[in-house]
Each structure stands twice: as C-alpha cells, then as structure tokens.
Amino acid sequence: MKPVVPIMTETILESISDGVFTVDRDWRITSFNRAAELITGIPRREALGRRCADVFRSSRCGDDCPLRCTLADQKPIIGQSCYIVTSEGRQVPISISTAVLRDAAGRIIGGAETFRDLSEVVMLRARLERRHRVGELATKSAVMRRVLEILPAIADSPSTVLITGETGTGKEMLARTIHESGSGAKEPFVAVNCGALPDTLLESELFGYKKGAFTGAVRDKPGRFSLARRGTLFLDEIGEVSPSLQVKLLRVLQERVFEPLGSVRSEPAEARIIAATNRDLSELVRTGRFREDLYYRIHVVSVQMPPLRERREDIPLLVQDFVAEFNHIQNRQVQGVSSEALSLLMAYGWPGNIRELKNAVERAFLLCRTGSIEIFHLPEEITAAIPAGGAMTMRDVNDLIEAQAIRRALDAHGWKRSAAAHELGLHRSTLFRKMRELGIVSPARDGRWRGSR
Amino acid sequence: MRVALVAWNDRLAPLFDTAVWWILVDCTVEGREIRRMECLMERTPQEKARRAVELEVDLLLCGAISRSLEVFLQERRIQVRSFLSGGLDELVEACRREEFDQRPFVMPGCRSRCRNRQRNGFLDGDERPRRPGHGQKRRS
Numbered sequence: 064m065k066p067v068v069p070i071m072t073e074t075i076l077e078s079i080s081d082g083v084f085t086v087d088r089d090w091r092i093t094s095f096n097r098a099a100e101l102i103t104g105i106p107r108r109e110a111l112g113r114r115c116a117d118v119f120r121s122s123r124c125g126d127d128c129p130l131r132c133t134l135a136d137q138k139p140i141i142g143q144s145c146y147i148v149t150s151e152g153r154q155v156p157i158s159i160s161t162a163v164l165r166d167a168a169g170r171i172i173g174g175a176e177t178f179r180d181l182s183e184v185v186m187l188r189a190r191l192e193r194r195h196r197v198g199e200l201a202t203k204s205a206v207m208r209r210v211l212e213i214l215p216a217i218a219d220s221p222s223t224v225l226i227t228g229e230t231g232t233g234k235e236m237l238a239r240t241i242h243e244s245g246s247g248a249k250e251p252f253v254a255v256n257c258g259a260l261p262d263t264l265l266e267s268e269l270f271g272y273k274k275g276a277f278t279g280a281v282r283d284k285p286g287r288f289s290l291a292r293r294g295t296l297f298l299d300e301i302g303e304v305s306p307s308l309q310v311k312l313l314r315v316l317q318e319r320v321f322e323p324l325g326s327v328r329s330e331p332a333e334a335r336i337i338a339a340t341n342r343d344l345s346e347l348v349r350t351g352r353f354r355e356d357l358y359y360r361i362h363v364v365s366v367q368m369p370p371l372r373e374r375r376e377d378i379p380l381l382v383q384d385f386v387a388e389f390n391h392i393q394n395r396q397v398q399g400v401s402s403e404a405l406s407l408l409m410a411y412g413w414p415g416n417i418r419e420l421k422n423a424v425e426r427a428f429l430l431c432r433t434g435s436i437e438i439f440h441l442p443e444e445i446t447a448a449i450p451a452g453g454a455m456t457m458r459d460v461n462d463l464i465e466a467q468a469i470r471r472a473l474d475a476h477g478w479k480r481s482a483a484a485h486e487l488g489l490h491r492s493t494l495f496r497k498m499r500e501l502g503i504v505s506p507a508r509d510g511r512w513r514g515s516r
Numbered sequence: 517m518r519v520a521l522v523a524w525n526d527r528l529a530p531l532f533d534t535a536v537w538w539i540l541v542d543c544t545v546e547g548r549e550i551r552r553m554e555c556l557m558e559r560t561p562q563e564k565a566r567r568a569v570e571l572e573v574d575l576l577l578c579g580a581i582s583r584s585l586e587v588f589l590q591e592r593r594i595q596v597r598s599f600l601s602g603g604l605d606e607l608v609e610a611c612r613r614e615e616f617d618q619r620p621f622v623m624p625g626c627r628s629r630c631r632n633r634q635r636n637g638f639l640d641g642d643e644r645p646r647r648p649g650h651g652q653k654r655r656s
Contacts, residue, residue, distance in 0.1 A: 103625065104625055105624050105625030106624075106625065109624035109625055110624050110625075113624050114601070116524075116530035116579075117530055117579070117601040117623050117624060118623075118624050118625075119530070120530040120531050120579055120580035120623070121530075121531070122531060122533060122534045123534075124524075124529075124530040124531055124534075125524050125529060125530070125531075125534065125535075125536065126524075126536070127534075148531060148533070148580040148581065148582055150580075150599060150623070150625045150626045151583065152580075152581060152582055152583030152584075152586055152598075153582075153583060154582055
C-alpha cells in the first residue's frame with residue numbers, strides 16, 4: 064500500500080491549475096504535473112528525466128534562472144514574471160515561484176518551480192489599456208473620455224474642427240489623433256503656428272508663392288495648403304491671425320481654393336482644417352478682434368481640451384508614458400516615480416498643463432539616472448509646499464494633498480464650508496476638524512459673511 | 517557557409533530570444549572550420565535576429581525561438597533549425613552529417629514539429645544554402 068501523504072500530495076498537485084515541476088541536483092526533471100503539461104504543451108513522459116531548461120525554455124532560463132538563484136542562496140522566489148515559448152513558437156506569459164526541496168534529513172535534493180499562466184491577465188490588461196488609449200492620447204478621466212467618445216465621429220467627417228483649451232493641454236496631439244484616425248491618415252499632417260510668424264510671412268507660408276512674386280522669390284515655393292494635399296492642415300493659435308489674413312482664410316474655407324502669392328491661377332484647397340486656440344474666440348468676436356463669419360466657419364465642430372488639474376487621474380498614466388519616452392530617448396533605466404513624488408505631482412496645480420508635467424519629468428531625468436524619481440528630483444515650484452528640512456513622510460504628503468483639496472473645494476464654493484464638505488464627501492464637522500489640524504484659516508470674508516445681503 | 521549556434525555554457529541555449537552568446541562557425545570549401553564567439557547580451561530579440569542577417573548567417577541552430585523571429589529569419593533566407601538541444605560540439609558534428617532531427621537533439625514536445633519539417637522542408641522553393649557536395653545531387 065502506498066503511503067497516504069505522497070498520494071495526497073500527488074492528488075493535490077494534479078488538481079491545481081498552476082504548473083509544478085521538480086528537479087534533482089543535476090537539473091533533470093523528476094516530476095511534472097498535469098497543469099505543467101497543459102501550459103507547456105509537453106507530455107509528462109517526454110519531460111521526465113530531461114534537463115529543465117530544454118523542457119521549460121523560459122526567458123529566464125540560463126544564468127538568470129530563478130531556481131538556480133534559489134538553490135544558491137536557499138531563498139524562495141515568489142511571482143516573478145517572464146514567458147515561455149511553446150513548440151509552436153508562441154510566447155506564454157507566466158509568473159514563477161521557486162523553492163528548495165530537502166529530504167527528511169534536511170539535505171537539499173533539488174528544487175521545485177511553480178508557474179502560473181498569465182495569458183488571460185495579459186490579454187485583459189491589454190484590452191483595458193486599449194480602452195484608455197486612442198492614438199497617442201492616454202486617459203482614464205471621465206472628462207477626457209467624453210472627448211475620446213466623439214473622436215471617431217469627428218475623424219470620419221470632413222468638417223472643420225476648432226480645438227480650444229489652455230496652453231499645454233495637448234491640442235496638437237488631439238489634432239494629430241483626429242488626423243490619424245480618419246480616412247486621410249496616409250496623407251500629410253501639416254502644422255502651422257499662426258502666432259509665431261509675422262503676417263506677411265504667415266501668408267506666404269500658408270499659400271506659397273511663385274517665382275518673382277517679390278524680391279528674393281527666386282523659385283516657386285508651395286504653401287502649407289499645397290503640402291497638406293488631402294491630409295490635415297493644423298492652424299495653431301488661430302486667434303492671433305491678423306484681420307487681413309482672416310479675410311483670406313475665410314475665402315479659402317468658403318470656396319476651397321487659394322492663390323499662391325504672385326499667381327493668377329487658383330489652386331484647390333483639399334486639406335481638412337483643424338484650428339486651435341487658447342483664447343476665448345467668442346470674446347474676441349465680441350470685441351471685434353476676430354471676424355464673426357470666420358469664427359462660425361471654423362466653429363463647425365468644437366472640442367474643449369480640459370486642463371490637467373481637471374483630469375488628475377491621468378497624471379500617473381502620463382508620467383509613465385513620459386518616463387518610458389525619456390528612457391528610450393536617453394537610453395536610461397529609470398523605473399518610474401516613487402509614491403511620495405507621485406502624490407506631489409497629483410497635488411500640484413499644473414498651470415502649464417501636460418507640457419509642464421513633461422518638462423518636470425524631463426528635468427527629473429537630469430538628476431535621476433537610475434531607480435525611481437523621488438521628491439528631491441522634482442522642480443522647486445512643485446516641492447515648494449514641503450516644509451523646510453527636506454525630509455517628508457507619507458503622512459506629510461497626505462496632509463499636503465488633503466490641504467490642497469480642501470482649499471480648492473472651499474475656493475470653488477466661496478468658502479461656504481457646508482458646500483465644500485458636500486463636494487469633498489465629508490461631514491461638515493470633519494471638514495472643520497481637518498481645517499483646524501491642517502492650519503487652514505478662513506479669509507476675512509468667507510461664505511458665512513452676510514454683509515453683502 | 518556560416519552556421520550560428522546560440523550558446524549557453526557548452527550547450528545550445530534553451531531560448532534564442534534571450535540568448536547571451538552565440539558561436540559562429542565558418543565552414544570553408546576545404547572543409548576547415550573557423551569558430552568565434554560573439555556576445556548578444558545588450559541586444560533585444562529583434563536586434564539578435566537582425567544581427568544574424570547582418571552577419572550573413574546561412575544556418576541558425578537554436579533551442580526554442582518565438583515564431584515571429586523565426587519567420588523574420590526565414591524570410592531573409594536564413595535556415596533555422598530550432599527547438600534543438602545538446603552539446604555544441606555534438607551539434608556541429610550533427611550539422612556536418614545533417615542529423616539534427618535525431619531524437620537526442622530534439623527538445624521535448626517537438627517531435628511532430630521536426631517530422632513536419634522533414635516532410636515540408638524549411639523554405640518554399642527550397643533555395644536554402646547548401647554545403648558543397650550536398651543538396652542538389654541528393655534531391656535529383
């Protein structure tokens with residue numbers, strides 16, 4: 064009769080969904096459970112007695128073998144990620160755990176490796192990732208998701224689009240995404256910053272010129288309208304265009320033709336126009352600085368890019384993207400951002416929006432060559448709220464974030480504490496206590512002040 | 517003819533994708549062999565495959581390999597004998613005698629793969645490089 068404990072162990076090993084194999088001291092496989100057969104696709108009879116690397120063929124086999132490390136320092140390894148390659152050449156993502164095997168006398172007789180198939184987890188993660196991304200735009204925020212929801216419809220239509228939003232919110236990136244999601248994606252995307260060029264130069268940049276049109280025009284030069292062909296012409300800072308050029312742009316948008324400088328022949332303007340501004344165009348129209356007819360011509364579809372402070376939940380995702388980008392460009396191995404530094408980034412107001420965040424990460428890369436970006440790698444304007452002395456605990460960071468959230472809510476409600484508490488999801492008395500603890504003092508005139516009534 | 521064997525210690529490395537070394541064996545017309553080692557540590561799997569193309573490798577002997585890399589190499593007319601295991605010297609000898617598909621060299625679970633390979637050949641149109649004195653005569 065077989066002893067009860069080995070039979071139980073065998074039954075348990077056969078019933079679990081994790082692959083398990085054991086090796087002797089010569090790295091030959093001594094047991095291989097049913098799940099190991101299923102995950103690797105290798106029958107047990109072929110695996111037993113073979114070298115484990117020839118059977119397992121994972122991306123960690125070789126000098127980096129986790130089981131080798133475990134047998135060397137006698138410490139188990141838990142849940143390290145890697146992949147194996149099946150006999151069809153398919154990569155299967157797995158997580159590995161290892162342990163030392165000893166006999167009854169405590170002598171090491173080999174090792175055990177447990178591995179879990181992560182294919183489904185990786186697939187679901189990828190699906191989730193796709194939900195958070197359209198082109199280069201990454202978001203988890205509800206306000207940005209509303210923008211992304213209408214994006215396919217905008218991309219499919221030829222209508223002129225106006226993108227508004229504060230500086231640095233990613234207007235050009237949105238314009239690129241619209242272009243790349245549309246049917247003209249293979250055509251050029253041409254961007255022009257209308258605020259960066261003087262009026263006459265901008266006109267020749269947009270429409271081009273013919274040889275002899277002016278002194279120095281020694282040959283024909285195509286304008287951006289021509290270069291964009293049937294693609295997209297992105298007119299950034301459209302609010303800065305002079306009144307005379309506004310008239311010319313209006314004509315192009317209405318009649319879809321333009322004349323290069325010095326030409327007597329019209330050329331078709333087939334590019335789709337996407338305009339962007341950080342100015343309030345309706346206000347410019349009201350004050351007579353922007354033509355009303357041009358405003359309505361470019362305002363066919365409008366998209367408002369929210370400032371970063373209204374989509375703080377996207378900061379970790381954006382930071383992760385920037386770290387990956389700078390690691391690639393600068394050939395570094397920065398791991399990411401520490402939780403304390405990330406908390407500070409989340410709490411900061413970001414007046415310069417995504418551009419400022421990207422600059423902050425780039426600056427941190429100057430000081431941080433490996434490991435994680437810490438608080439002391441961040442620019443001063445972000446760390447200004449840290450108390451003198453430098454060192455900061457998690458509690459300090461939490462207090463800082465809480466204080467900023469409370470101040471923001473109080474400001475938004477004219478220092479009416481009941482409304483602020485409601486927005487913050489706190490009881491009024493809890494808000495009072497936190498204000499006291501965090502040293503938040505009401506201004507002389509707050510929400511309770513009734514003098515104006 | 518240039519043969520590359522992906523190495524780990526004195527054996528074929530179990531996985532091409534993450535291999536750290538390979539041995540390049542140049543077989544001259546006179547039957548001499550010139551061997552040299554090259555480090556692949558800093559290279560990504562794709563860079564390793566591109567390096568094989570740069571070095572004009574004719575035949576790659578390796579353990580497991582991801583399908584995309586194998587296809588990349590085959591499309592560039594590099595013959596890939598994958599899912600093999602064994603000592604490097606034994607494999608070089610087997611290469612001489614074209615006996616890779618013998619049982620000791622095949623990784624566990626890959627017998628059917630090798631059977632298909634024998635039946636179907638490696639490349640459509642079979643323009644694979646051959647050692648002098650081999651190939652055409654045998655096929656006719």
